[in-house]
Amino acid sequence: MDMDLAYANGAFIAGANEFLPRWQTKAAAFRAGLGARAQTVAYGKGARQQFDLFLPEGTARGCVTFIHGGYWIEFDRSQWSHLAAGVLAQGWACAMPSYTLAPKARIADMTAEMVAAIGVIAKQVAGPVVVTGHSAGGHLAARMGCADLNLPQVVRVVPISPLSDLEQIALTRMQEVLHLDAAEIAAESPARLALRAGVQAHIWVGGQERPSFLWQARLLSEAWDCPWTVSPGEHHFDVIDALEDPSSPLVEVLTGGL
16 A cells, blocks of 8 residues: 555645635634634743644633644644634634654654643633544544543543544655654554543544544554544545534534533
């Protein structure tokens, strides 16, 4: 199998180049519209160790943290702000952290940064913390639910199109930047780790995604014996659109029952 092709998303999505500019425009408009309810908070001293915190009207029920994707190599928190709309309308705060990208950081370092971010987020917003994220961010979201980390604030993780086992990623050209080794693959692959007792998990993936992403999602759901949803007709880029809709099934999975 050609692993580069297996994990190439844009090549199989019509109009793929149009998504990033659209996200950037919507995100900037969303932040501007919130005014003082949009804040930026540092969780460390690094240039990328900050998160945007979006507050609902009134007292927040808790905080949903969304971790961006980009294969641990690209993007930052600024492209995704509009995806907070759904949970904000349900009365939840939403935090969106950036993190140090490869090659400046290894994936294990990114995990540690997200642990630090969750600690600060929990001090900023009272109540439960739910962690979600997309693609590589789905991997990091899943890591926040693993038993080897001490994050009692996290009560639910909802990885979206997650990369749950890193072995195949090491067989792509991304390995030239990520420098994964066997020890890191074992320690940082959520599908090889236990879900922490007391954490709820639900895996989400688009039905029209590359087979590799469907495999990664099902692998994690089986490893953790947790539900997984295959959202019909959605590909890797539009599967996150449901986060804008407060009545969507994805937002219900994130916030329902808490």
